[in-house]
Amino acid sequence: MTSLLIKRILFIGLLISSFSCVAKWHQKQFEVMGTLSKVEFEFNDSKQADILIEKVVAEMHRIDRLMSPYKSDSELSKLNQQASQHPVIISNELFELLEKSDYYSRLTQGAFDISFSSVGYLYDFRKHLRPDDLQIKALTPQINYQGIRLNKANKSVKFSSDKIKIDLGGIAKGHAVDRCIEILQKHGVKNAFINAGGDSRVIGKKNDRLWYIGIRHPRDEGKLIVNLPLEQVAISTSGDYERFFIEDGIRYHHIIDPKTGDSVRNSQSVTILANTSTIADALSTSIFVLGSEKGLELVNKLPNVSAIIINESGKMLYSDDLVSPN
Numbered sequence: 001m002t003s004l005l006i007k008r009i010l011f012i013g014l015l016i017s018s019f020s021c022v023a024k025w026h027q028k029q030f031e032v033m034g035t036l037s038k039v040e041f042e043f044n045d046s047k048q049a050d051i052l053i054e055k056v057v058a059e060m061h062r063i064d065r066l067m068s069p070y071k072s073d074s075e076l077s078k079l080n081q082q083a084s085q086h087p088v089i090i091s092n093e094l095f096e097l098l099e100k101s102d103y104y105s106r107l108t109q110g111a112f113d114i115s116f117s118s119v120g121y122l123y124d125f126r127k128h129l130r131p132d133d134l135q136i137k138a139l140t141p142q143i144n145y146q147g148i149r150l151n152k153a154n155k156s157v158k159f160s161s162d163k164i165k166i167d168l169g170g171i172a173k174g175h176a177v178d179r180c181i182e183i184l185q186k187h188g189v190k191n192a193f194i195n196a197g198g199d200s201r202v203i204g205k206k207n208d209r210l211w212y213i214g215i216r217h218p219r220d221e222g223k224l225i226v227n228l229p230l231e232q233v234a235i236s237t238s239g240d241y242e243r244f245f246i247e248d249g250i251r252y253h254h255i256i257d258p259k260t261g262d263s264v265r266n267s268q269s270v271t272i273l274a275n276t277s278t279i280a281d282a283l284s285t286s287i288f289v290l291g292s293e294k295g296l297e298l299v300n301k302l303p304n305v306s307a308i309i310i311n312e313s314g315k316m317l318y319s320d321d322l323v324s325p326n
């Protein structure tokens, strides 16, 4: 009888001690930049973990306040209000993101162009509003990244025309995810996942196993087309289902062809895997605009970049590195 009791006590003690060794995971979901975000990471000190979560949330909101085109007092709005009249000196952070945007514009021969907003600002997908033909005709020539003059010497920006407007919606979320990963890494976090809308990045593992991130079916919200096992990578999906409305059978959505001022209808979704979220974000928007043929041609030339494209007819296409040799 006594020995049974001792065995039981020992067993319960073992259970308690093995639970206390189980890694402590922390997570939070929150709204920022008009989208749902999530942070999840392993950290043993729960109090410190709560502080880290607040740092990540604050960082996302800080970047939103800096780069939102919808906040009239953001640094980006200041550019849209003043940069056609005189050079505007901006923060290093915004200047560097404008330089990166310029790099992707050149790399994609203008498919990625933050001045898409010169026409793009006239779309309101919630209210089902879009520019009329006259507006498109008048403003599309204003979409030209070369009209955004960057002066590295004093970190100033000047627009070549008063009709140019810029919007960093195609790259800012990726930048925010990278900054948040940096914060976690600086505090010793080894295993983490951060997501902002279609942009995610993972470091380390999830309980000694790979992370799994799904790509949703572009026409069936509840369905995944693939669930990818991932490690140490950023993944970004651009889809025509994120912000859109349908009028007379035509889908108007938030990814704009700089050549036409109209929504791009070559693809349903483009997923990019890359080393950082900034790269993955800029390229997912870019490759969406380029379409599967030109897009895969470009991705196949870029080191450490992979693509999964669902084209306009729903067919899945991959970059060469993902195609199995058989």
Ligand code: AMP
Pocket: 111, 112, 113, 114, 116, 167, 168, 169, 170, 171, 198, 237, 238, 239, 242, 254, 255, 256, 257, 258, 281, 284, 285, 289
């Ligand atoms: P994503 O979901 O990352 O593809 O970003 C889509 C967002 O990118 C849109 O909501 C716009 O803010 C922005 N965008 C749309 N068209 C372009 C374009 N051709 N080049 C750069 N950014 C764009």
Ligand code: MG
Pocket: 169, 170, 171, 236, 238, 280, 281, 282, 283, 284, 285, 286
């Ligand atoms: Mg993007």
